[in-house]
Amino acid sequence: MTTMSSDFTLSTLLPGAVPAMPVASATPVMQLENVSVFYGNYEAVRGTTMAVREHQITALIGPSGCGKSTVLRSLNRMNDLVAGARVAGKITFHGQDLYAPDVDPIQVRRRIGMVFQKPNPFPKSIYENVAYGLKINGIKDNMDDRVEQALRGAALWDEVKGKLKTSGLALSGGQQQRLCIARAIAVKPEVILMDEPCSALDPIATGKIEDLMHDLAGTYTIVIVTHNMQQAARVSHHTAFFTAELDEAGVRHGRLVEFNDTGRIFTNPADKRTEDYITGRFG
């Protein structure tokens, strides 16, 4: 790879300088322009520019501490819940600035759902877990049908249909994670953010969730954070590779190295660092 990596880094720092994306088959739902995320005075991620395309799966990969989860959580303003967290740059959702002063984070999260790293069902029954999101969104009719649809959508219905009244915590880890996905899709969001959804699961449960992601991509737009490169290669259409680098002052910042079609990233990466990472020569 002879691409000038320094030029590439520079271009990602410049607003509007989106790297070339050959497969622009789908319209972008979300755009990140020169996004930096701060925790207090610490700049955790610096200058990220990328796009999230409709009905496709976008994977954020990279080593631990590279800021991929931080970027993910800034997409539905979950970082608002962290004291001192702040976003600079621009994140748009259908052209609307998510961080404009009059934007209600609650409205954002109703359209951009999230599945977390650790399965976190509510300590309620399976049924109540799925119905919760519907209730808080004021939906009261056809509750049973909607819960069934969501559980079917998360490929969990056949396993739990006879025990909807039992606690969600009584399920296995993989089932709990699918329950969390059912809970997220019950409110019919446009985008689902998944923060390492399989890192706490065994390979069989992981396989089920990956199959599920393929199915869901027809209806939803998915952004997934993973540090499992094979997973990114298996499920995603687009891949963003992040890494953590020291700046002039010796402070670590996460930054986007390369964003492209998953095929390109894994077969013909433009940046040396990407190539090193995916071939296992990183660090």
Next chain:
Amino acid sequence: MTTTATRPAAAAPVPADLRRSALPLRRRLTDGFSKSLMGLALLIALIPLGLVIYHVTSRGIAVISWDFLIEDIPNSARRIGGGMGPAVAGTLVITGAAAAMAIPLGVLGSIYLNEYGKQNALARLIRTMSDVMTGVPSVVMGLFIYVSYVLVVKEQSGFAAALALGCLMLPVIIRSSEEMLRLVPDELRQASAALGARRWKTTVSVVLPAAISGIVSGVMLAIARAAGETAPVVLVAGTVFASNWSLEGANTTLAAQIFKNAGEPFPAAQERAWGAALTLMVIVLLFTVASRLISSRFAIKER
């Protein structure tokens, strides 16, 4: 196993002796000593508890009857018979009113501290103040209510006693409830927020149900302590000999009657004190059991 074959010959030729008797004497002695020390500490801790229950029950059971629970207190402590009806009524009314004031304030306050205020200046001030308030002796709280309420309205009353007990309960409820809310994992709040729930909705539907059994425990502890408080009641409620089921006018409680009757030289009065002690213990026990049953309906079935 092939791994053992590849191991260097340093592996012990003699199989390790895994029996307990193979341990060095010192370690065995230390182990036995620590274990017996713990058992001894437990026994010593149980002695006062057992003695209290035994004495109160054996002395009180002879006195207690249905009549004892409803009859008026004799005007003269010397007189045989009579009951503790007014004290039972007063305990229920005063503790109930104190709880009705302190529980909503305390639980809502703890929700503010843990879910909204967190580490801001106001929350830190409230935390410090409630810690200070926890340390205020009950008799001082009684004097405070005496000066600021009884002297103003010029009447000793059950309501004044409820105010004093409520002030004693409030900091205990705030701090214990806050601890319980803090134990609720943040992941649950985030999961709820990610579904588009506002903070109050998350608090009411997710956080409170998860913390309810712990909050109830703290509240019951506060109620039990308030029901047993003597000094503030004697100071601000005065005393009565006939049941007063209202918050107005003088009143009395079981704890106050235990204090008064136990101080009398007459056997009849002392018997009434034992009876009142057993009654108080049973009332607190009943409330604890009832609240456990109620909170288990809201609490999470399995973990």
